[in-house]
Amino acid sequence: MVVTRVQRVLAVIFGVNLLLVALKAWGGLRSGSLAVWGSVVDSVLDLLTTVVAWVVAGVAARAPDSEHPYGHAKFETLGALLIVGFLSVSVVELGRAALLRLARGGPPVPRPEMAALTLVVALGLGAGTAIFEVRQGRRLGSALLLADAAHLWADVAVSTTALLGVLLATRWPGADALAALAVAALIARVGWSIVREAVPVLVDAQAIDPQALARVAREVPGVRAVLEARSRGHPGQRYAELTIAVPGEWSVAEAHAIADAVEARLRERFRLQGVVVHVEPERPPVAAPPHR
Numbered sequence: 001m002v003v004t005r006v007q008r009v010l011a012v013i014f015g016v017n018l019l020l021v022a023l024k025a026w027g028g029l030r031s032g033s034l035a036v037w038g039s040v041v042d043s044v045l046d047l048l049t050t051v052v053a054w055v056v057a058g059v060a061a062r063a064p065d066s067e068h069p070y071g072h073a074k075f076e077t078l079g080a081l082l083i084v085g086f087l088s089v090s091v092v093e094l095g096r097a098a099l100l101r102l103a104r105g106g107p108p109v110p111r112p113e114m115a116a117l118t119l120v121v122a123l124g125l126g127a128g129t130a131i132f133e134v135r136q137g138r139r140l141g142s143a144l145l146l147a148d149a150a151h152l153w154a155d156v157a158v159s160t161t162a163l164l165g166v167l168l169a170t171r172w173p174g175a176d177a178l179a180a181l182a183v184a185a186l187i188a189r190v191g192w193s194i195v196r197e198a199v200p201v202l203v204d205a206q207a208i209d210p211q212a213l214a215r216v217a218r219e220v221p222g223v224r225a226v227l228e229a230r231s232r233g234h235p236g237q238r239y240a241e242l243t244i245a246v247p248g249e250w251s252v253a254e255a256h257a258i259a260d261a262v263e264a265r266l267r268e269r270f271r272l273q274g275v276v277v278h279v280e281p282e283r284p285p286v287a288a289p290p291h292r
Contacts (some may be wrong), residue, residue, distance in 0.1 A: 006121070009136045009145060012055045013152075016129045017047040020155070027118025031111045032100060033169075035162035035218055037185035041090045041262060042158045043122075046151050048086055052079040053148050067290045077198045077234070080147075085199075087191035098180035113169050117161040126156045154190045158183050196236075204232040208270055213240055216269050217277075221259045222246055224282045239274045240266055248281035255279045 009075075020043045028036040059075045130152035139143030165179020187272050200207075216224035225245040233239050244262060259277040266275050 005140055006142045007054055008056050008134065009140075009142075010057065011052055012134055013129060013148065014047065014050045014054070016125065017050055021047055021124060022276070023056050023116060023125075025123055027115055027122075028195050030164075031115035033112070033162070033166055034098060034177055035165040035179040035183060036115045037167075038094045038098075038180045038187075039119065039122065039155075039158050039162045041094055042155050042183065042187055043145060043231055045083065045090060046155050047146060049151050050082050052083060053077070053144055057144055062087040072199065077201045080194050082213065084191045084194050087187055087194075091188045091191070094187070095184040098177045098184065101177040102174055112166050115166040116163060119159050119166065123156060123159045123163065124157060130156060145202055148291065149161065151190065152191075154186060158186050161186060176236075181263060201232075201234045207233045207238045213242060213270075216264045216265055217242055217244060220258060220261045220265055222250075222254075223262060227280060233257055233273065237273045238270065239276075240264070240270070241276045241278075243278040243280060245280050245282040248279075248283075273279040 021040065024036060024040040027033075028040050029075050056075055056079045073211040101150075124252055130149050133145055133149035133152060136142075138147055159180045162179050165175050165182070168175035168179075183291055210221060210229040210231070213231060215230040217223055217226050217229070223244050224247065227245055228243040229240070230242075231238060231240040242262065244259070250258075256279070259279050262277050263275040
């Protein structure tokens with residue numbers, strides 16, 4: 001099953017993230033760099049993200065049941081918002097520490113070479129892992145893996161920013177704290193992007209342009225009009241509901257056959273998880289009142 005393969009990939013990613021956390025924490029302790037510690041926070045969040053993704057991959061793949069007739073995919077969205085909570089706390093704490101160091105003129109990084117070495121190794125490891133996860137996500141068609149890979153790329157950006165701060169801190173001690181602020185801003189941006197993607201799913205915003213749905217439905221012979229077109233969900237699991245008009249003289253069996261054809265066409269074109277097609281008889285045009 002695809003879910004099993006996805007979880008196997010996530011197990012590999014979890015191992016790499018655990019290694020990154022240990023590496024950066026060791027580098028942060030040895031170097032005393034606030035920017036490196038900010039990168040540690042980001043890697044811990046990546047670790048939590050992978051754990052949530054692992055759990056969600058199992059829960060979201062469960063078949064619909066009597067209590068969840070549309071499936072369990074929204075558990076993935078709820079898990080993403082849980083991660084945003086961790087992100088928010090981390091951004092506040094990291095930003096506060098950086099501002100305090102700037103205001104008080106904290107000491108320079110004791111061992112910048114150790115911080116730089118740690119971040120260079122973390123950069124290579126993180127970039128390689130992100131590339132691996134993107135390839136696996138595309139191969140398996142997993143939106144979950146691609147989303148998790150986006151967090152890894154954010155970690156690469158964080159490590160790059162921290163590395164620049166450490167290098168500049170050899171000449172200006174305040175650069176390390178400024179780099180930590182930049183890292184906090186990058187983490188906040190990742191959190192905002194998660195919220196922006198999650199909220200439309202939770203409030204059942206339109207997932208597909210209604211005009212596009214109607215256009216594809218009208219391609220089926222016998223569909224006289226599309227009276228209503230709605231959709232919801234996210235790219236990995238989308239649902240649509242349409243109301244179409246067919247000739248009024250048709251039998252129930254003929255109308256049902258058209259509904260099945262529309263459903264099959266929409267599933268194929270938009271890769272929908274579920275489609276409901278309602279059929280209404282075509283209403284004859286209302287005649288204009290006679291002139292007196």
